[in-house]
Amino acid sequence: xSAAATVTQVETVVVGAGFAGLGTAIRLLRxxxxxxxxxxxxxxxxxxxxxxxxxxxxxxxxxxxxxxSFRPRAEWSAVFAPGEEIREYLTEAVEDEGxxxxxxLGTEVLSMxxxxxAQRWSVETTxxxxxxxxxxxxxxxxxxxxxxxxxxxxxxxxxxxxxxxWDHSVETAGMxxxxxxSGASAVQILPQVVRDAGSVVLFxxxxxxxxxxxxxxxxxxxxxxxxxxPGAVERLRSRMFWDMEQGLAARRxxxxxxxxxxxxxxxxxxxxxxxxxxxxxxxxxxxxxxxxVLLSDDYYPAVASSNVTVVPxxxxxxxxxxxxxxxxxxxxxxVLVLATGFESTRPPWAERVVGRDGGTLAEHWDAGMSAYxxxxxxxxPNLFVINGPxxxxxxxxxxxxxxxxxxxxxxxxxxxxxxxxxEVSRTAEEEYSAWLDEAGEGTVWRTGGCTSWYRDDRNGxxxxxxxxxxxxxxxxxxxxDPAGYAGTGSVLG
Amino acid sequence: MASPRPSTxxxxxxxxxxxxxFAFVHPMLARRGRVVTVDLSTExxxxxxxxxxxxxxxxxxxxxxxxxxxxxxxxEDDGAHPIVLxxxxxxxxxxxxxxxxDPRVTGxxxxxxxxxxxDRLRDALDHLLAxxxxxxxxxxxxxxxxxxxxxxxxxxTPPLSPAGELTGRRLAWARSVDLRHxxxxxxxxxxxxxxxxxxxxxxxxxxxxxxxxxxxxxxxAGHALLAERPAEVLSLVEAFVDGRLAQGPVQAARV
Numbered sequence: 195x196s197a198a199a200t201v202t203q204v205e206t207v208v209v210g211a212g213f214a215g216l217g218t219a220i221r222l223l224r225x226x227x228x229x230x231x232x233x234x235x236x237x238x239x240x241x242x243x244x245x246x247x248x249x250x251x252x253x254x255x256x257x258x259x260x261x262x263s264f265r266p267r268a269e270w271s272a273v274f275a276p277g278e279e280i281r282e283y284l285t286e287a288v289e290d291e292g293x294x295x296x297x298x299l300g301t302e303v304l305s306m307x308x309x310x311x312a313q314r315w316s317v318e319t320t321x322x323x324x325x326x327x328x329x330x331x332x333x334x335x336x337x338x339x340x341x342x343x344x345x346x347x348x349x350x351x352x353x354x355x356x357x358x359x360w361d362h363s364v365e366t367a368g369m370x371x372x373x374x375x376s377g378a379s380a381v382q383i384l385p386q387v388v389r390d391a392g393s394v395v396l397f398x399x400x401x402x403x404x405x406x407x408x409x410x411x412x413x414x415x416x417x418x419x420x421x422x423x424p425g426a427v428e429r430l431r432s433r434m435f436w437d438m439e440q441g442l443a444a445r446r447x448x449x450x451x452x453x454x455x456x457x458x459x460x461x462x463x464x465x466x467x468x469x470x471x472x473x474x475x476x477x478x479x480x481x482x483x484x485x486x487v488l489l490s491d492d493y494y495p496a497v498a499s500s501n502v503t504v505v506p507x508x509x510x511x512x513x514x515x516x517x518x519x520x521x522x523x524x525x526x527x528x529v530l531v532l533a534t535g536f537e538s539t540r541p542p543w544a545e546r547v548v549g550r551d552g553g554t555l556a557e558h559w560d561a562g563m564s565a566y567x568x569x570x571x572x573x574x575p576n577l578f579v580i581n582g583p584x585x586x587x588x589x590x591x592x593x594x595x596x597x598x599x600x601x602x603x604x605x606x607x608x609x610x611x612x613x614x615x616x617e618v619s620r621t622a623e624e625e626y627s628a629w630l631d632e633a634g635e636g637t638v639w640r641t642g643g644c645t646s647w648y649r650d651d652r653n654g655x656x657x658x659x660x661x662x663x664x665x666x667x668x669x670x671x672x673x674x675d676p677a678g679y680a681g682t683g684s685v686l687g
Numbered sequence: 688m689a690s691p692r693p694s695t696x697x698x699x700x701x702x703x704x705x706x707x708x709f710a711f712v713h714p715m716l717a718r719r720g721r722v723v724t725v726d727l728s729t730e731x732x733x734x735x736x737x738x739x740x741x742x743x744x745x746x747x748x749x750x751x752x753x754x755x756x757x758x759x760x761x762x763e764d765d766g767a768h769p770i771v772l773x774x775x776x777x778x779x780x781x782x783x784x785x786x787x788x789d790p791r792v793t794g795x796x797x798x799x800x801x802x803x804x805x806d807r808l809r810d811a812l813d814h815l816l817a818x819x820x821x822x823x824x825x826x827x828x829x830x831x832x833x834x835x836x837x838x839x840x841x842x843x844t845p846p847l848s849p850a851g852e853l854t855g856r857r858l859a860w861a862r863s864v865d866l867r868h869x870x871x872x873x874x875x876x877x878x879x880x881x882x883x884x885x886x887x888x889x890x891x892x893x894x895x896x897x898x899x900x901x902x903x904x905x906x907x908a909g910h911a912l913l914a915e916r917p918a919e920v921l922s923l924v925e926a927f928v929d930g931r932l933a934q935g936p937v938q939a940a941r942v
Binding site: 259436448665 | 710711840916918922925939941942
């Protein structure tokens, strides 16, 4: 039998080796499960933190919180450790936890089909086929770069690349660099590029709110102290978490809270950008929190540099080395960086998943992503999505949400062992989405007057976001309860 | 609170008497149900302990009247609706006294509370009174030292302003009220701060030991729990109101 015809039988296939996939694998192993594989299309682990290695990359959640609770790390170098350190943390997790035998790197999933007769998933990949009882999709929401559909972009005279595919062979020193976008990546890239670039043109479709980052290095004594004092890391992490939970009040437009957050951001802008005209260009025209609030102490000073031009418009088209913005302005550039975000509300991987009735998950999500408990989709038995629909936060750590989903899924997998099949009812999924729609009403994500990655532009719904506290999600869904899969229960009791 | 009826949560502030103590908790609780915060910061609420207890009791009466007059849930209003009282600091004394006398109160949450002061607490209250009278411009700084833990974020504000006459009256009665004799039939949640510089562990333990139907949690905070860990307090109050806390030691979501 040829290798191509071999179908590997496993109990569980985990798709993706980022925070969610590796976390799932660790918890599977620690709970005594060994009959699984982790399929990863890249040649290394780390997901977002493998793909995003642009200059200045970092996380905007403190590292002691943006890490697994079951793998606390006293040695974080800074409050917000650089991206490379986060990637190393994940690599160390693979080594320490003995995950290597379960990893299948360089393995891209081509299709996943539910075989109703066998009650198993058939998974075709670039390196072979798998048959499994359960699938845990951990493909990430920041994994598919969004590239603008600007005519001529592909024939730009110079190097052009997405921020998540940074080409380190390209020299930006002395060059005329264009940065398209002004979101989380651009805010980190610009201060680095502007240092030695000849000039930088920033194409800003809409201005972000930026608040002080306040990053600092931990001293060796602090790190050792955290390591030596029992419970110190956990207390620090807990304090960070509960402090960040307060951020929901501003997102729910509670007067006072949203006003203070807005004042902080606009005060930061006023302090760092004395020029009135530039400040006007950098002042957002929507409510704070509607889009992701960014953290930076060096973005505004970089924007105010003499070699930076802010174009308050999106990219329109490209002719040779001439880049044209939507405001009609033309700019001669040598290098073009697309800091344009990711395909988050319409994940391409969903087109490769075929469910019980023969339709794809992308078709099921044609009107926007949804999943009961942000995890399970009607028509797709024994399939669980982590860090997918309705699980993002605007105010706290994604890793906390991922861990909550992992624990939910572990319970579900145990349930499947006894029942064979677990499928959420249409009622449960619809009730869940209806509650989320209701919970999102009145929040700045819905009323703030912006378009954002949290909203699905097909219907304006918050299909990516859990619009409540992170602790609420943990309380409701951190423990698997099969009763909820039938529906007719209240999401919040 | 395992109850077929939705509870109304009534919030009772501490030394400031101001609803600002619950600036975060009130609107966040309100996303789930009816919440009322009592304003004890004006003379209309009375200046003595007994008067403030009476003011809170009247507030509960008013809530019942609103229901009877069609303001709230008229169609299903066939009896008293449960009240969950949440008292913070010296507001916990007020809430406890109300709960002891009013069967409509089916749940009682005490945040940084006590039943009767010990010497340490009396000293602390005396110091706050003295600072307020002699060097009022230092009151905020002293309150920060006494009411917040050393780990509190710089954004946390000690709940002792405005430092007016009524605040002084509250500090004064707080040093003499003794509720060790009361009996509370309601379910109780006691939340304490591990680094509380006012209320000693012994006083907190006395509180936990006094009530029959008790849940208790200890947070990594000082006395002013609402200033330091408002979201964690909220999570506990929500779980309590929902009846999701079993008797005994409890905790918010593990992080």
